[in-house]
Amino acid sequence: MRIILVRHGESEYNPLNIIGGDPNLSENGIKFASNLNNFIENQSNWFPKKCICSSKKRVQQTVDAFKSKMNSILINENLNELDAGHCEKLTYTQFYQLYPDEFAKRYQDKLNYRYPGGESYIDLIERVRLVVEDIKDKGEDVFIVCHQAVSRALIAHFTDEKLEDIPHIDVPLHNLVIIEDGKKKGIITVGDIINDNLIQELFELNK
Ligand code: F6P
Numbered sequence: 001m002r003i004i005l006v007r008h009g010e011s012e013y014n015p016l017n018i019i020g021g022d023p024n025l026s027e028n029g030i031k032f033a034s035n036l037n038n039f040i041e042n043q044s045n046w047f048p049k050k051c052i053c054s055s056k057k058r059v060q061q062t063v064d065a066f067k068s069k070m071n072s073i074l075i076n077e078n079l080n081e082l083d084a085g086h087c088e089k090l091t092y093t094q095f096y097q098l099y100p101d102e103f104a105k106r107y108q109d110k111l112n113y114r115y116p117g118g119e120s121y122i123d124l125i126e127r128v129r130l131v132v133e134d135i136k137d138k139g140e141d142v143f144i145v146c147h148q149a150v151s152r153a154l155i156a157h158f159t160d161e162k163l164e165d166i167p168h169i170d171v172p173l174h175n176l177v178i179i180e181d182g183k184k185k186g187i188i189t190v191g192d193i194i195n196d197n198l199i200q201e202l203f204e205l206n207k
Contacts, residue, residue, distance in 0.1 A: 002141040003158055003179040004048055005151045006190075008058040009033045010173050019095065020081055020088040025061045032174045032190065033065035039190050040069045048141035052131065054079040059145050070143070078131050082149035085118025110167040121167045124153045132157040151177065159184050 009029030013021055025033065040047050049071040053059050060075075067073055087095050087102075096103040099116070106113040114120035119127070128150060135142055144154065151171040155161055158179045161169065171177060178185045 005177040008062045011058040020084040037066040048143040053145040079146045081147035083118040085115035
C-alpha cells in the first residue's frame with residue numbers, strides 16, 4: 001500500500017509564522033497547486049487516484065487544482081490541523097510573549113503539551129486513528145492532503161518512527177512524503193522540473 005502525504009500549498013499565514021486559522025493559499029501556494037496538478041498528470045502510472053483531505057480552505061484550494069485527476073475525494077475533518085486553542089492565529093512570537101510559561105512547557109515536551117483550549121500531539125494522533133484504520137482496512141493507495149502536525153500524526157501510525165520524535169519530524173511545504181509498506185521511502189520536491197529518473201531511482205516506484 002502506498003501512502004502519499006502532502007501539506008497544503010503555502011498559505012497566507014505560513015510566511016508570517018501564524019499558528020492555525022483558516023487562511024487562503026498565498027501566490028506561492030497557488031503556484032504549487034498548479035505544479036502539483038502537472039506532477040500528478042505526468043506521474044499518473046504510480047500516483048494514487050484516491051484523495052483524502054482536510055476541510056480547511058488552504059487544503060481545499062490545493063485539491064481544487066488536481067481534482068479532475070482523482071477517482072474520489074473524501075473530506076474528513078479529523079484531518080484538520082492541530083487545534084491550538086487560545087493560541088490560534090497568534091504568531092509564535094506572540095505565543096511566547098503572551099504565554100511564556102505555556103511556550104516553555106511546549107518546548108520541554110512538545111508531544112504531550114496541550115494548548116489551552118486546544119489539543120496535544122497525543123490528542124491529534126488519537127483523532128486521526130479512525131481515518132488511518134479505515135485506510136488500512138481498505139488497503140488502497142491514497143493521497144492525503146493535510147497539514148504539518150497532521151502529517152506527523154499520520155507518520156506515527158503508518159511508520160515505526162519513535163513517538164517522542166513525531167512532533168519534530170521535518171515535513172516541508174511543497175514536498176510529497178512517500179510511505180510504502182510501513183516505511184518512509186523519502187520525499188519528492190514538487191517543482192517546475194520533474195526528473196523522472198530521479199524519482200525511479202530513489203523510490204523504485206515501478207517495482
Ligand atoms: O505553521 C503551520 C502549522 O500548520 C500550524 O498551523 C500548526 O499549529 C503548526 O504548523 C504545527 O507545527 P508545530 O507543532 O511544529 O508548531
